[in-house]
Structure formats: C-alpha cells, structure tokens
Amino acid sequence: MAMNRRNLLKTSAAAAAASAMMNNRLFAEEDAPHPKSNRFLLYIHFGSSCGAASGLLQPMTPGKWPTGFFQGGAPGGSMNPLMNSHTQAGSLVFHDYLKFLAPMADSMCLVEGTSQSLDHNVASLLQRRGAGTTSTSPEWAMGVTQFMRTTNRLNPMVLTNANKTSSVTDVTSVSASSIDEFKTITSDSDKIPKDAMDPIWARLKGRFKDPALGTVLTEASLGAGATYQLNTLNLGLPELNSAGGDITALRAALSNGEVSKLVDTCADKSAIINVSNGDGGFKERLVLAGILAKTGLANGMSIDALGEDSHGGGADVTTARNASAKWAAISLFWKWVVAAGLQNDVMIIISHEFARSPYNIVAPDMQIVDASGKTVTIKSPGRDHALCMGTMFINAGVPKGGRIGFVGDNMVPQATKDAKGTIDASGAPYTSENIVGSMLLRVYDDLFPTERMVRKHWPTFKEIGPITA
Numbered sequence: 445m446a447m448n449r450r451n452l453l454k455t456s457a458a459a460a461a462a463s464a465m466m467n468n469r470l471f472a473e474e475d476a477p478h479p480k481s482n483r484f485l486l487y488i489h490f491g492s493s494c495g496a497a498s499g500l501l502q503p504m505t506p507g508k509w510p511t512g513f514f515q516g517g518a519p520g521g522s523m524n525p526l527m528n529s530h531t532q533a534g535s536l537v538f539h540d541y542l543k544f545l546a547p548m549a550d551s552m553c554l555v556e557g558t559s560q561s562l563d564h565n566v567a568s569l570l571q572r573r574g575a576g577t578t579s580t581s582p583e584w585a586m587g588v589t590q591f592m593r594t595t596n597r598l599n600p601m602v603l604t605n606a607n608k609t610s611s612v613t614d615v616t617s618v619s620a621s622s623i624d625e626f627k628t629i630t631s632d633s634d635k636i637p638k639d640a641m642d643p644i645w646a647r648l649k650g651r652f653k654d655p656a657l658g659t660v661l662t663e664a665s666l667g668a669g670a671t672y673q674l675n676t677l678n679l680g681l682p683e684l685n686s687a688g689g690d691i692t693a694l695r696a697a698l699s700n701g702e703v704s705k706l707v708d709t710c711a712d713k714s715a716i717i718n719v720s721n722g723d724g725g726f727k728e729r730l731v732l733a734g735i736l737a738k739t740g741l742a743n744g745m746s747i748d749a750l751g752e753d754s755h756g757g758g759a760d761v762t763t764a765r766n767a768s769a770k771w772a773a774i775s776l777f778w779k780w781v782v783a784a785g786l787q788n789d790v791m792i793i794i795s796h797e798f799a800r801s802p803y804n805i806v807a808p809d810m811q812i813v814d815a816s817g818k819t820v821t822i823k824s825p826g827r828d829h830a831l832c833m834g835t836m837f838i839n840a841g842v843p844k845g846g847r848i849g850f851v852g853d854n855m856v857p858q859a860t861k862d863a864k865g866t867i868d869a870s871g872a873p874y875t876s877e878n879i880v881g882s883m884l885l886r887v888y889d890d891l892f893p894t895e896r897m898v899r900k901h902w903p904t905f906k907e908i909g910p911i912t913a
Contacts (some may be wrong), residue, residue, distance in 0.1 A: 495799025534845015574877025585744025
C-alpha cells in the first residue's frame with residue numbers, strides 16, 4: 445500500500461519508521477503509479493538513417509524544404525523527385541515513399557530536436573535512454589515496465605538486450621526476436637525433470653524465500669519473483685499456448701501481400717516490396733510485440749530496424765525504400781492494434797541517432813521508377829552526421845497529426861509550438877529525454893502522474909509544454 449510521505453512524517457513514531465519504509469522505495473500517493481491496463485511501449489530504432497528519406501525529418505510545408513538541407517544546385521528538394529512529391533495530413537508531410545501513412549496521421553506526432561552527439565554510440569544511447577551512458581537512465585520501455593509492477597506482478601518483463609539501471613531493479617530482461625524464440629526462452633520443460641526434483645528444486649527456491657544477514661537479497665518479494673520465474677521455466681507461459689489465433693491473425697495482417705496492397709500507390713513500389721520480402725525478421729518482431737502487448741506478458745520491447753550509415757551514397761533511394769518497407773509493416777501493425785482495442789495501451793516510438801547533413805560529394809547513379817511509371821537514373825549522394833533527429837510517436841493520446849519543432853536552414857533543430865509558429869522563449873532545441881518524458885506524462889498519466897515520477901528514471905527531465913498541453 446502506498447503511503448503519503450508528508451503524513452508519514454507528522455508523528456515521531458512515524459518518523460522513526462520512515463527510513464525503513466523509504467528503503468522499500470514507497471511512493472507518495474500523488475506519485476504512485478496506478479496502471480489502468482497493460483501498458484506497452486514499443487521502441488523502434490532507425491539507427492543513423494537519413495532523416496529526410498525515412499520521414500523523421502520533414503519539409504516545412506509540402507514542397508518547401510529548409511534551404512540549407514541540400515547541396516548547392518538542389519536547394520529546394522531532394523535529388524530523388526519522389527521525395528519532393530508530398531502529401532499533407534494535419535501538420536505532418538509525407539513524401540511519395542510514405543504517403544500511405546496519411547490516413548493514420550491522427551494517431552501520430554513528430555517531434556524534431558537534437559541528439560546532442562555526432563558519435564554513433566553516444567547518440568544511440570541518448571535516443572534510447574535520454575542519457576549518454578548505460579548506468580544513469582533506463583531504456584524507455586524499461587521505465588514503463590518498472591512502473592507496471594504491482595503486488596500481483598512482481599516481475600514484469602521487457603524484451604531488450606540493454607543493461608538495467610538502479611531504477612529498474614524489478615524488471616526481467618528477455619532477449620528474443622520471434623514468438624518461437626520467446627517460447628523457448630520462457631519454457632525449459634524439456635530440461636527440467638518432472639519428478640524427483642527435491643531436494644535441489646526446493647533448495648533452489650528456498651534460497652530466495654528467507655533472505656538473512658550475509659545474503660545479497662534484501663527484499664522478501666524476490667522470493668515470490670524467483671518462484672514465479674522458476675515455475676515459468678518448468679511450466680511455460682499458458683498465455684502463449686492460448687494465443688494461437690491472435691498469432692495467426694497478426695501474421696496474416698503483416699503478410700507480404702498486405703504490404704504490397706498498402707504500398708501499391710507508391711511509384712517505386714516494386715523496389716519497396718522487394719525490401720519488405722526480405723526484411724530480416726522485422727515483421728516477426730512486430731508479431732512478438734503485438735502478442736506480448738495483448739496478453740500482458742511483457743510491457744515493452746526494443747527493435748533495431750534500419751541501422752544504415754550511408755556516407756557512401758544512395759541514401760535518397762535506398763533509405764527511402766528500406767524505411768518505406770518498415771513503415772508499411774508498422775502501419776499494418778497499428779491497424780491490428782486498433783482492431784484489438786489497444787490503441788490507448790500501446791505506444792510506438794520511432795527515432796534515429798541523427799538525421800545527417802547536406803549531401804556529401806559521393807553520388808552514385810541509381811535507378812528509380814518515377815511518378816509517370818518511367819524508369820529513370822538519378823544521382824543519390826551520401827550524407828554525413830548532423831546534430832538533428834526526429835522522434836515519431838504513435839498512440840491514440842498523442843497530439844493528433846502533430847508536428848513539434850523543425851530543423852532550420854543551418855541544420856540546427858528549432859524549438860517551436862508548431863511547424864510555422866514562433867520560437868519558444870528558451871529557443872533551445874528539444875532533447876530525447878525531454879521529448880519522450882513529456883510524451884509519457886501525456887499518454888501514460890497512470891504510470892507518470894507527476895514530473896517527479898519521470899525524474900525517478902530520468903533525473904534531469906524538463907517538461908515540454910507543447911507536448912503535454
């Protein structure tokens with residue numbers, strides 16, 4: 445039961461007990477998370493892909509790119525004419541490779557800011573955690589998962605390879621990239637003997653039940669948590685055994701045929717479909733995420749989707765095709781989420797490390813199919829690192845068709861209330877910690893009812909008003 449810190453310290457008797465109670469990390473009532481349902485955060489990392497091609501940096505309005513965004517001779521747009529053909533939905537602007545996203549714009553919000561680093565590893569950590577080191581702040585999905593912990597859920601799971609931090613001690617981290625892998629990891633029934641398991645089995649559980657001085661275990665809840673984990677290995681997860689229908693339906697919703705129908709109006713559709721057909725298991729990862737979200741078996745998952753580093757050229761074509769294939773799968777996945785009634789519970793975050801600068805001099809010839817259906821050869825330069833990035837949020841509670849911040853002519857992110865509005869008083873570009881933390885306050889107010897709750901995971905968090913308004 446949560447206790448109010450202020451009331452706790454009113455009496456001397458309570459004050460004497462306060463330090464012991466605070467060691468159990470009790471929340472004040474106004475800060476306590478009260479999960480309304482099985483919240484799930486899916487983080488999809490686009491690596492260092494070209495932001496313009498991947499849709500995470502957008503023109504100010506259709507046909508109007510920032511003038512400093514491209515090399516001399518192409519100040520008004522991309523070398524790829526399909527990236528200069530735009531569809532607007534709310535404040536969002538999609539080029540030809542991503543125009544199929546327009547119908548779901550009301551569930552999307554793009555926030556553009558800075559990664560604060562040109563180094564891949566540091567920029568990636570800043571995007572995934574809001575901090576430049578692994579020891580200070582948890583991955584976004586881990587932070588959500590930790591606050592899903594209740595007396596009935598002592599060991600919530602998160603699917604990631606990341607290290608835990610001190611603020612997510614009660615989270616079980618699992619690494620799996622498909623339903624089949626997850627089943628194998630969470631069930632060891634072929635290895636654990638069914639009979640004659642004592643005394644080893646009972647002794648193993650007993651190690652966690654009665655922590656004493658001299659042991660490293662200090663919380664009695666670990667006993668129940670360990671029993672749950674060991675029993676899970678023996679019995680498996682019954683929720684997965686009864687999810688066969690959902691697994692089949694979600695795989696069908698994400699099939700290559702559905703992707704083909706979705707991108708059919710895109711001019712370069714054949715190339716997009718080819719990428720989708722060999723997506724390296726991306727759609728299977730989305731299947732796993734969907735089943736985890738619907739069953740409540742886990743509350744978060746991280747996926748690496750692109751990971752491109754196109755200094756050597758081709759970004760305006762290859763990145764656009766690769767991102768289009770991934771976005772198509774994400775769009776179909778979101779359609780399934782809505783059909784399952786999970787649009788308020790599931791939040792998808794798509795971001796990349798940095799959006800890349802104006803073109804560099806390497807520009808190989810590449811072929812595309814243009815809007816007229818004709819195969820043409822275009823120059824497709826590479827891009828170099830730049831201090832700007834975009835973060836797209838998908839959830840029923842985000843600002844509808846939202847667009848917050850933009851990248852200026854000098855490739856520096858500008859903080860603004862909308863794509864064409866005035867600069868905020870601070871004039872500072874948004875950072876990932878403040879972007880994601882503010883969206884968590886807005887979307888998951890049951891888990892993050894106050895700024896203090898965000899700071900339990902991300903201590904230097906500052907609210908961004910245009911997101912939480």
